[in-house]
Amino acid sequence: MSTFVYMTRCDGCGHCVDICPSDIMHIDETIRRAVNIEPNFCWECYSCVKACPNHAIDVRGYADFAPMGHSVRVRREEEKGTISWKIKFRNGKEKNFVSPITTKPWGKFIPKLAEGEKPNQGEIKSQILYSEPEGLNTKQELPSVPKDSFKKGVYY
Amino acid sequence: MIFNNPFSPLSELMPSIVMQIFLITMIAFVAIGTLIDIIHKKNVKYFFQNAKKAKLSATKKLGSGEKVSIIAKTIVYDIGTTSELGAGKRRVAHLLGMYGTILFWIGSAVMIFCYSSSSSIDTPLVWPIIWHLGAIMTILGGCWFWFFLRVDVYSEANPWYRIIKADLFVLALIATSLFGLIWSYLQSLNLNDRWDDKVFLVLYVVSNLVLFGGVYWSKFAHMFYKPGAAIQKNLAEADGSRDNLPPEADAPEKFGLGIKREAPKHY
Numbered sequence: 262m263s264t265f266v267y268m269t270r271c272d273g274c275g276h277c278v279d280i281c282p283s284d285i286m287h288i289d290e291t292i293r294r295a296v297n298i299e300p301n302f303c304w305e306c307y308s309c310v311k312a313c314p315n316h317a318i319d320v321r322g323y324a325d326f327a328p329m330g331h332s333v334r335v336r337r338e339e340e341k342g343t344i345s346w347k348i349k350f351r352n353g354k355e356k357n358f359v360s361p362i363t364t365k366p367w368g369k370f371i372p373k374l375a376e377g378e379k380p381n382q383g384e385i386k387s388q389i390l391y392s393e394p395e396g397l398n399t400k401q402e403l404p405s406v407p408k409d410s411f412k413k414g415v416y417y
Numbered sequence: 418m419i420f421n422n423p424f425s426p427l428s429e430l431m432p433s434i435v436m437q438i439f440l441i442t443m444i445a446f447v448a449i450g451t452l453i454d455i456i457h458k459k460n461v462k463y464f465f466q467n468a469k470k471a472k473l474s475a476t477k478k479l480g481s482g483e484k485v486s487i488i489a490k491t492i493v494y495d496i497g498t499t500s501e502l503g504a505g506k507r508r509v510a511h512l513l514g515m516y517g518t519i520l521f522w523i524g525s526a527v528m529i530f531c532y533s534s535s536s537s538i539d540t541p542l543v544w545p546i547i548w549h550l551g552a553i554m555t556i557l558g559g560c561w562f563w564f565f566l567r568v569d570v571y572s573e574a575n576p577w578y579r580i581i582k583a584d585l586f587v588l589a590l591i592a593t594s595l596f597g598l599i600w601s602y603l604q605s606l607n608l609n610d611r612w613d614d615k616v617f618l619v620l621y622v623v624s625n626l627v628l629f630g631g632v633y634w635s636k637f638a639h640m641f642y643k644p645g646a647a648i649q650k651n652l653a654e655a656d657g658s659r660d661n662l663p664p665e666a667d668a669p670e671k672f673g674l675g676i677k678r679e680a681p682k683h684y
Binding site: 267268269270272273274275276278279280287288289290291292293312314315316319332334335336338339341343344345346347349357358359 | 460464501502503507567568569571572573581582583636639642643645646649650660661662663664665666667678681
């Protein structure tokens with residue numbers, strides 16, 4: 262499945278471009294509206310669908326397994342802190358759900374990566390990931406796979 | 418300069434009928450360009466197909482009175498204040514450009530048709546003021562948008578000087594108003610038939626030809642499509658079809674406070 266944009270609703274605000282983790286939502290050069298430039302790379306995370314303030318983005322099921330017009334649409338209301346889903350099945354049955362977006366204050370749990378120290382070259386090449394091992398609530402050394410133990414014929 | 422009708426002295430150079438034919442030609446360009454755009458993109462066909470589909474999933478039948486009230490509300494609020502752009506700079510810049518352009522075009526049409534011949538009565542002060550004010554508003558809104566608010570620049574990290582096809586409309590609009598203003602200013606200086614104002618008159622005419630002649634290639638036709646889409650969207654909300662969207666949440670208190678969205682600026 263992949264996202265697509267209703268051009269009549271899109272106003273080209275750029276929220277979907279900003280949020281897409283696949284970096285496939287971009288701005289069309291002819292009409293300056295959002296467009297999914299690589300539908301087969303979309304993993305249906307629904308980030309852009311939820312972020313769009315005009316509900317201009319929808320997700321299309323591939324015709325071979327969703328041929329009869331199902332629909333999964335979402336309405337995100339920030340001022341109320343709610344996210345509502347409407348699931349329309351292929352036989353016409355509908356289900357509606359409402360959930361809180363978050364019960365935590367906005368921004369409180371977003372890591373301030375820009376304020377942290379820049380990693381040096383050694384850290385970048387290390388097999389230890391950012392904030393490890395402290396981030397895993399341990400101060401012990403983590404196991405690693407030394408390169409010389411790789412199978413012969415595999416190069417990195 | 419702001420109190421002078423720039424088309425009145427022009428009648429010494431060309432008869433006012435030529436100006437009137439030029440204006441009608443520009444309107445014809447818009448109509449033809451939009452029609453070709455509709456045929457090529459099939460967007461109106463899609464629009465009506467979608468409206469028909471929405472009607473099938475409607476939960477409520479709207480009476481004609483309700484429809485008229487929704488359409489009137491959409492025209493005043495959604496279209497008149499471009500509410501879809503939310504609160505912020507983009508909306509203010511768009512409103513400046515939109516109302517500036519409307520004033521500029523109305524001012525041009527009235528002055529060309531009613532007060533452009535040398536024999537006609539003096540132009541009431543209000544029309545040159547509207548024309549100049551409209552041009553200034555268009556330049557302000559257009560330049561604010563083009564230099565600072567373009568989504569392909571602030572969201573995609575493209576350089577500000579990169580020009581794409583979508584810029585054809587806004588740049589032609591700015592050029593028309595800017596060249597028109599400079600031409601009007603030079604005319605008001607009484608340069609005794611010097612070349613300056615003629616050059617800017619030619620630039621003004623050329624930019625008009627690009628703006629109105631380029632409808633098929635530019636974003637010009639969005640002025641007609643967007644109001645139609647806004648009306649269809651609000652009718653779909655009212656009849657319960659809502660383009661398959663869930664209804665607005667009746668949020669219980671435990672859902673807590675709302676949140677504030679971050680503006681897209683991560684590049």
